[in-house]
Amino acid sequence: MPKDSNPTTNCNVHTFNPYDGEQLRDPHAMFAEMRRDRPVFWSPELGMWVVSRHGDICSVLRDPARFSSQDAFAIGADLTPEATALLATGHPHTRTPIDSDGPEHARLRRIVGSALNGKMVERWGPRIRELARELLDGFADAGRVDIAAEFAEPFPLRVILDMLGVPLADLPQIKRWSDDWFELIFARVPPAQHVARVESYLEFQRYCERMIAAREANPGEDAMSEMLRAGREESVPPSRAELISLIAGAFIAAGHETSSRMLSNTMRVLLTTPGAWAAIVADPTRIARDLEEALRFESTALGMVRVATAEVVVGGQTIPAGARLYLLYASGSRDEAQFRCPASFDPARANVMDHLGFGRGAHYCVGALLARAEARIALELFAERLPGLRLAAEPDPVHRSHTTIRGPVSMWVEWDVA
Numbered sequence: 344m345p346k347d348s349n350p351t352t353n354c355n356v357h358t359f360n361p362y363d364g365e366q367l368r369d370p371h372a373m374f375a376e377m378r379r380d381r382p383v384f385w386s387p388e389l390g391m392w393v394v395s396r397h398g399d400i401c402s403v404l405r406d407p408a409r410f411s412s413q414d415a416f417a418i419g420a421d422l423t424p425e426a427t428a429l430l431a432t433g434h435p436h437t438r439t440p441i442d443s444d445g446p447e448h449a450r451l452r453r454i455v456g457s458a459l460n461g462k463m464v465e466r467w468g469p470r471i472r473e474l475a476r477e478l479l480d481g482f483a484d485a486g487r488v489d490i491a492a493e494f495a496e497p498f499p500l501r502v503i504l505d506m507l508g509v510p511l512a513d514l515p516q517i518k519r520w521s522d523d524w525f526e527l528i529f530a531r532v533p534p535a536q537h538v539a540r541v542e543s544y545l546e547f548q549r550y551c552e553r554m555i556a557a558r559e560a561n562p563g564e565d566a567m568s569e570m571l572r573a574g575r576e577e578s579v580p581p582s583r584a585e586l587i588s589l590i591a592g593a594f595i596a597a598g599h600e601t602s603s604r605m606l607s608n609t610m611r612v613l614l615t616t617p618g619a620w621a622a623i624v625a626d627p628t629r630i631a632r633d634l635e636e637a638l639r640f641e642s643t644a645l646g647m648v649r650v651a652t653a654e655v656v657v658g659g660q661t662i663p664a665g666a667r668l669y670l671l672y673a674s675g676s677r678d679e680a681q682f683r684c685p686a687s688f689d690p691a692r693a694n695v696m697d698h699l700g701f702g703r704g705a706h707y708c709v710g711a712l713l714a715r716a717e718a719r720i721a722l723e724l725f726a727e728r729l730p731g732l733r734l735a736a737e738p739d740p741v742h743r744s745h746t747t748i749r750g751p752v753s754m755w756v757e758w759d760v761a
């Protein structure tokens with residue numbers, strides 16, 4: 344058997360392909376082989392260098408001058424000419440913190456961060472609990488639910504929209520727009536669908552523009568008003584196009600699917616690790632540590648991209664200037680060189696915070712406080728209301744193809760109803 348083949352997943356480092364949702368169901372054996380045999384390798388499928396070890400990933404993240412985030416995601420890069428022409432009729436896609444560097448990054452991050460700091464998250468805590476409770480009330484008597492679809496999916500988007508002051512009735516439409524846009528960037532959309540997806544993106548832009556105008560005319564205490572206020576304080580205030588990108592991209596799109604998948608991943612880990620759920624039910628103060636370990640053990644953040652600004656050596660491999668690196672956070676968080684027994688879910692491990700679930704360095708997730716609060720509140724409620732929660736035997740959790748986020752989009756759980 345060739346040394347880079349993997350009997351468990353029927354994949355090897357040459358066929359590693361996050362566009363294949365099936366591979367994402369359980370990629371850890373394949374990642375372990377990468378770390379052992381090919382820690383840095385060229386993936387023709389992705390057109391990027393894949394970096395899989397914790398130490399190599401962190402050395403890249405510590406050096407933003409040589410590993411740029413700018414243009415890491417290029418919306419419109421592979422669009423059909425017709426779709427490209429249509430895209431040009433909208434607001435130009437401007438950068439967000441995630442795909443910018445240096446002072447531009449700091450400025451954009453300050454604006455988004457103004458709506459995601461500790462004060463805002465604390466202020467929204469009671470409302471987050473209410474939104475979670477409403478959803479749970481909807482199925483608590485059913486004894487069985489697809490928790491990924493019926494809870495994890497809508498809950499973080501409800502929170503984000505509520506924080507922005509957007510009517511929850513608009514949620515299904517916003518979800519479609521956001522999914523269409525994310526898929527254009529992170530998945531593979533067939534060319535025949537490009538025009539429709541771009542149309543959807545332009546509608547999303549127009550919607551955000553109307554929201555911004557409404558809040559400018561009538562500011563409040565909501566997250567959008569905060570961002571508008573923070574923007575006005577900048578020496579270079581954000582343009583209209585920048586505000587749209589920040590709200591649509593850095594807040595709505597980045598702020599919900601990640602949290603949705605993280606909730607499903609965490610639930611799955613807690614319900615499949617013997618004793619883990621019972622321990623939380625008995626002592627909900629364990630939740631914070633369990634969450635961190637779940638972020639490590641089943642990393643929702645699959646991988647992120649950086650661009651080499653000069654010829655560099657990573658993990659002994661020379662990488663040419665201009666090449667793209669795909670930092671496999673989900674692999675780094677399972678690195679045996681960093682974590683003892685990485686394949687065990689162990690919230691008591693001393694370095695539980697060393698995971699890469701929210702990235703590291705200048706681009707560390709600006710929404711981490713909110714994501715943690717949402718997950719903690721959700722788990723507290725489930726532990727209180729559905730202590731007998733268990734994973735249903737069938738059907739298996741379903742994963743969707745994605746280069747950046749990993750987690751079940753469908754996962755059935757059950758509990759006894761009195």
Ligand code: HEM
Nearest residue numbers: 440441593597598601602605644701702706708709710714
């Ligand atoms: C569990 C949920 C979440 C996960 C797993 C997650 C993961 C990540 C990761 C790994 C990064 C680093 C990107 C890089 O290294 O280039 C990141 C950055 C970012 N996240 Fe999150 N995120 C979550 C929730 C959120 C939320 C709730 C928001 C906003 C409401 C958000 C907004 C952002 C933004 C704007 C950045 C870019 C920050 C920067 O580049 O300075 N995320 N996130």
